[in-house]
Amino acid sequence: MQMGKVIGNVWATRKEEGLEGLKLLIVQPVNSAGKPIRTQLVAADRIGAGIGDDVLVTSGGSSRYIMKEKSLPIDAVIVGIIDSTEVERGGLNESSDWND
Amino acid sequence: MQMGKVIGNVWATRKEEGLEGLKLLIVQPVNSAGKPIRTQLVAADRIGAGIGDDVLVTSGGSSRYIMKEKSLPIDAVIVGIIDSTEVERGGLNESSDWND
Amino acid sequence: MQMGKVIGNVWATRKEEGLEGLKLLIVQPVNSAGKPIRTQLVAADRIGAGIGDDVLVTSGGSSRYIMKEKSLPIDAVIVGIIDSTEVERGGLNESSDWND
Amino acid sequence: MQMGKVIGNVWATRKEEGLEGLKLLIVQPVNSAGKPIRTQLVAADRIGAGIGDDVLVTSGGSSRYIMKEKSLPIDAVIVGIIDSTEVERGGLNESSDWND
Amino acid sequence: MQMGKVIGNVWATRKEEGLEGLKLLIVQPVNSAGKPIRTQLVAADRIGAGIGDDVLVTSGGSSRYIMKEKSLPIDAVIVGIIDSTEVERGGLNESSDWND
Numbered sequence: 189m190q191m192g193k194v195i196g197n198v199w200a201t202r203k204e205e206g207l208e209g210l211k212l213l214i215v216q217p218v219n220s221a222g223k224p225i226r227t228q229l230v231a232a233d234r235i236g237a238g239i240g241d242d243v244l245v246t247s248g249g250s251s252r253y254i255m256k257e258k259s260l261p262i263d264a265v266i267v268g269i270i271d272s273t274e275v276e277r278g279g280l281n282e283s284s285d286w287n288d
Numbered sequence: 289m290q291m292g293k294v295i296g297n298v299w300a301t302r303k304e305e306g307l308e309g310l311k312l313l314i315v316q317p318v319n320s321a322g323k324p325i326r327t328q329l330v331a332a333d334r335i336g337a338g339i340g341d342d343v344l345v346t347s348g349g350s351s352r353y354i355m356k357e358k359s360l361p362i363d364a365v366i367v368g369i370i371d372s373t374e375v376e377r378g379g380l381n382e383s384s385d386w387n388d
Numbered sequence: 389m390q391m392g393k394v395i396g397n398v399w400a401t402r403k404e405e406g407l408e409g410l411k412l413l414i415v416q417p418v419n420s421a422g423k424p425i426r427t428q429l430v431a432a433d434r435i436g437a438g439i440g441d442d443v444l445v446t447s448g449g450s451s452r453y454i455m456k457e458k459s460l461p462i463d464a465v466i467v468g469i470i471d472s473t474e475v476e477r478g479g480l481n482e483s484s485d486w487n488d
Numbered sequence: 489m490q491m492g493k494v495i496g497n498v499w500a501t502r503k504e505e506g507l508e509g510l511k512l513l514i515v516q517p518v519n520s521a522g523k524p525i526r527t528q529l530v531a532a533d534r535i536g537a538g539i540g541d542d543v544l545v546t547s548g549g550s551s552r553y554i555m556k557e558k559s560l561p562i563d564a565v566i567v568g569i570i571d572s573t574e575v576e577r578g579g580l581n582e583s584s585d586w587n588d
Numbered sequence: 589m590q591m592g593k594v595i596g597n598v599w600a601t602r603k604e605e606g607l608e609g610l611k612l613l614i615v616q617p618v619n620s621a622g623k624p625i626r627t628q629l630v631a632a633d634r635i636g637a638g639i640g641d642d643v644l645v646t647s648g649g650s651s652r653y654i655m656k657e658k659s660l661p662i663d664a665v666i667v668g669i670i671d672s673t674e675v676e677r678g679g680l681n682e683s684s685d686w687n688d
Contacts, residue, residue, distance in 0.1 A: 189512070189530040189564055191498070196320055196375035198291070200344055200368030202335055204354050207367055212289070212344070214320050214375060217527075220496055220514050225527045227317075227325045230289040230344060235502055239376045244500055244512070244530060246563045249349040249449065249549040249649065253561040254504050261353040261367050263346045264289055267507055267561050268500030275496035275514060276539045296420055296475035298391070300444055300468030302435055304454050307467055312389070312444070314420050314475060327417075327425045330389040330444060339476045349449040349549065349649065361453040361467050363446045364389055396620055396675035398591070400644055400668030402635055404654050407667055412589070412644070414620050414675060427617075427625045430589040430644060439676045449549065449649040461653040461667050463646045464589055489612070489630040489664055491598070517627075520596055520614050525627045535602055544600055544612070544630060546663045549649040553661040554604050567607055567661050568600030575596035575614060576639045 189244045190226075191270065192217040194237050198230050206261045213237060213266065215245055220275040231264040244268035289344045290326075291370065292317040294337050298330050306361045313337060313366065315345055320375045331364040344368035389444045390426075391470065392417040394437050398430055406461045413437060413466065415445055420475045431464040444468035489544045490526075491570065492517045494537050498530055506561045513537060513566065515545055520575045531564040544568035589644045590626075591670065592617040594637050598630055606661045613637060613666065615645055620675045631664040644668035 196214035200207070211233045217226045231245050234254060243266045251265035296314035300307070310332045317326045331345050334354060343366045351365035396414035400407070411433045417426045431445050434454060443466045451465035496514035500507070511533045517526045531545050534554060543566045551565035596614035600607070611633045617626045631645050634654060643666045651665035 189532075189562065191514075191528070191530060196373055198344065198368075198373050199371045201371050203344070203368035204335060204365070206353060212368075214291075214373065219528045228291070228319045230291060232289075235504060244498065244503070246561050248563050250552055250561050250563045252350055252353065253506065253552065253559050259353050261346050261350050261365065262289065263348050263350045265504070265561065268498075268503035268512075271499045271501050273496055273498050273514065296473055298444065298468075298473050299471045301471050303444070303468035304435060304465070306453060312468075314391075314473065328391070328419045330391060332389075352450055352453065359453050361446050361450055361465065362389065363448050363450045396673055398644065398668075398673050399671045401671050403644070403668035404635060404665070406653065412668075414591075414673065428591070428619045430591060432589075452650055452653065459653050461646050461650050461665065462589065463648050463650045489632075489662065491614075491628070491630060519628045535604060544598065544603070546661050548663050550652055550661050550663045553606065553652065553659050565604070565661065568598075568603035568612075571599045571601050573596055573598050573614065 189246050189267065190217045191220065192243055192245050194239050194241045194243055195228070196239065204261050206259060210262070215243065215266070217245070220273055229264050231266050232260070232262050233266040235266060235269065237266045237269055242270040244270060289346050289367065290317045291320065292343055292345050294339050294341045294343055295328070296339065304361050306359060310362070315343065315366070317345070320373055329364050331366050332360070332362050333366040335366060335369065337366045337369055342370040344370060389446050389467065390417050391420065392443055392445050394439050394441045394443055396439065404461050406459060410460070410462070415443065415466070417445070420473055429464050431466050432460070432462050433466040435466060435469065437466045437469055442470040444470060489546050489567065490517050491520065492543055492545050494539050494541045494543055495528070496539065504561050506559060510562070515543065515566070517545070520573055529564050531566050532560070532562050533566040535566060535569065537566045537569055542570040544570060589646050589667065590617050591620065592643055592645050594639050594641045594643055595628070596639065604661050606659060610662070615643065615666070617645070620673055629664050631666050632660070632662050633666040635666060635669065637666045637669055642670040644670060
């Protein structure tokens with residue numbers, strides 16, 4: 189999973205059938221320090237996340253498994269709203285790569 | 289999912305059987321500001337997207353799930369045509385990474 | 389899918405059973421301008437592609453779906469030989485990122 | 489799989505049903521020299537890994553296969569705690585890419 | 589698939605059940621010129637690869653398909669040991685990107 193912050197909404201009227209009724213949120217992935225990493229994605233949401241929330245996102249085929257029928261053509265879903273994180277500082281320095 | 293803009297078409301006469309009759313569009317992923325991110329991909333389209341449209345693209349194995357039979361050898365499909373987006377500015381600055 | 393150019397062949401005598409008899413080609417992904425993007429990959433080919441051909445490559449689990457039995461341990465397959473592309477210039481500038 | 493170091497914990501009260509009771513750890517991928525590579529991810533853990541452990545992480549749909557029922561909406565799981573590694577130095581220099 | 593060079597071994601005593609008895613090798617992906625690309629990964633091996641071998645690696649969910657039962661929680665497997673490659677030089681210049 190990846191951590192991210194919800195930054196927006198997307199609306200699409202014309203869409204594949206499987207997406208009907210799904211809320212779609214724009215998420216900016218962040219690291220444990222809250223720094224943006226990688227690039228934005230759009231995730232389905234069924235647990236009531238909103239703009240500003242820190243969330244956990246599951247990507248790829250596993251995101252279909254939020255539904256029993258597993259037939260949604262989606263590749264990202266918000267699976268949790270983060271309450272808190274605890275990160276060990278020191279020891280391993282976090283990557284200082286530009287894409288961290 | 290990722291947001292993108294349709295920038296072109298691809299035609300292939302010789303192809304795997306599963307691709308017969310599928311429209312294939314070249315999509316440039318973009319972020320919520322409309323800025324190109326990552327690299328171009330080719331997505332199947334069944335909902336009538338065309339050049340210039342802002343679209344939502346599902347990637348990976350989930351893209352097969354637009355069809356009941358789920359046997360298409362495709363890894364990207366346009367699942368929605370974006371009407372509008374709403375993005376919270378401020379608070380979290382968007383990544384200024386070159387690849388955002 | 390991604391566009392690419394076939395640049396070579398790979399031969400492996402010792403291999404997993406599922407790969408027996410599959411032609412394996414080295415592909416350099418390219419964008420719609422023919423510029424190399426990302427890094428080389430090796431794709432299975434059943435449609436007769438050869439060095440110099442512009443091709444469409446499906447990656448990930450969907451690449452197994454070229455076979456009914458779907459049991460091949462492959463993650464990339466050539467699904468089409470590109471005849472032509474049509475790309476809208478202007479409007480959206482293509483990413484000038486180094487990895488585009 | 490990728491090698492990584494566990495650097496933290498994540499807690500989420502509101503979440504998709506499939507995640508109930510799963511421990512979630514923040515992992516920083518590292519290469520064989522212990523140098524951070526790529527960006528942080530959050531992995532489920534069932535084998536008792538903790539902060540500071542060097543671990544092996546399986547990503548994508550395969551991470552569901554730690555459970556018989558295979559219905560977890562997760563895309564990363566810790567599958568092993570690394571005891572030791574042996575790396576051949578010389579011959580092939582490791583990539584000096586910034587993202588290695 | 590991707591080409592790579594086996595550079596090391598990983599041992600883990602505490603691990604998910606599905607990994608019991610699987611040999612795990614550290615692989616540095618390389619391009620057709622033998623130049624390191626991307627970042628190291630750990631792949632399961634059943635065909636007897638060893639340090640210094642040039643190999644083909646299948647990633648993602650397809651890597652489970654080396655086993656009939658398909659229940660391994662792995663996301664990378666060595667599917668072939670490369671005997672030789674033939675690469676067309678000229679025409680298309682290889683990407684000179686740092687990550688090629």
